[in-house]
Amino acid sequence: MPESQAVIDQxxxxxxxxxxxxxxxxxxxxxxxxxxxxxxxxxxxxxxxxDAADVLQEAFIEATQRFQDFLDNQEMPFFLWLRFxxxxxxxxxxxxxxxxxxxxxxxxxxxxAGPQPQATSAILAAHLLGRQTSPSMxxxxxxxxxxxxxxxxxMDDMDREVLALRHFExxxxxxxxxxxxxxxxxxxxxxxxxxxxxxxxxxSMQEQGPWGG
Numbered sequence: 742m743p744e745s746q747a748v749i750d751q752x753x754x755x756x757x758x759x760x761x762x763x764x765x766x767x768x769x770x771x772x773x774x775x776x777x778x779x780x781x782x783x784x785x786x787x788x789x790x791x792d793a794a795d796v797l798q799e800a801f802i803e804a805t806q807r808f809q810d811f812l813d814n815q816e817m818p819f820f821l822w823l824r825f826x827x828x829x830x831x832x833x834x835x836x837x838x839x840x841x842x843x844x845x846x847x848x849x850x851x852x853x854a855g856p857q858p859q860a861t862s863a864i865l866a867a868h869l870l871g872r873q874t875s876p877s878m879x880x881x882x883x884x885x886x887x888x889x890x891x892x893x894x895x896m897d898d899m900d901r902e903v904l905a906l907r908h909f910e911x912x913x914x915x916x917x918x919x920x921x922x923x924x925x926x927x928x929x930x931x932x933x934x935x936x937x938x939x940x941x942x943x944x945s946m947q948e949q950g951p952w953g954g
Contacts (some may be wrong), residue, residue, distance in 0.1 A: 760890050779793040779827065779831060784839070786839065787835065791834055801826040818916070846950075865890075900931045
């Protein structure tokens with residue numbers, strides 16, 4: 742769960758006032774939340790080449806170097822600012838390892854946050870269905886994932902991104918609205934619409950079975 746905003750605000754004030762430990766505490770407080778986001782967004786082709794710890798290390802170094810910029814502007818809450826830097830580092834690693842193919846792993850979504858690794862239908866479907874290691878279930882799972890992907894592909898791109906941010910990254914509605922430059926009402930409506938579409942697909946799969954019979 743996200744840390745109390747009051748705690749974060751207190752640490753930001755402490756860092757501004759010269760507390761040498763405040764920034765380190767801020768980074769540590771958000772570490773596990775960012776780690777989960779990286780694990781969700783990382784391109785499957787790159788697992789094994791680098792991991793979340795590598796991304797976080799680079800992101801935290803840059804965040805430390807650029808912290809004064811955050812204090813001078815504060816256009817976004819601290820977590821979203823730190824997430825922005827982390828996504829920049831993840832994109833750089835994607836490009837470093839994939840070259841021009843990295844364009845498949847990014848999308849132009851946001852206003853402030855810029856390009857970020859895309860919450861593709863394949864990634865979303867895989868997370869929705871969880872991990873299945875049984876060889877006997879591999880074909881069934883592959884068919885189920887394909888059907889979920891088709892449903893996700895039928896969604897509006899922004900609806901799918903809102904679903905990813907709310908459901909998988911566990912951002913609050915206000916955070917999603919800020920990140921995607923939407924009103925709180927619009928962000929919530931998109932999330933509800935995406936959930937209804939997804940719920941209908943999952944219920945249909947339960948009724949018809951994995952092969953859609």
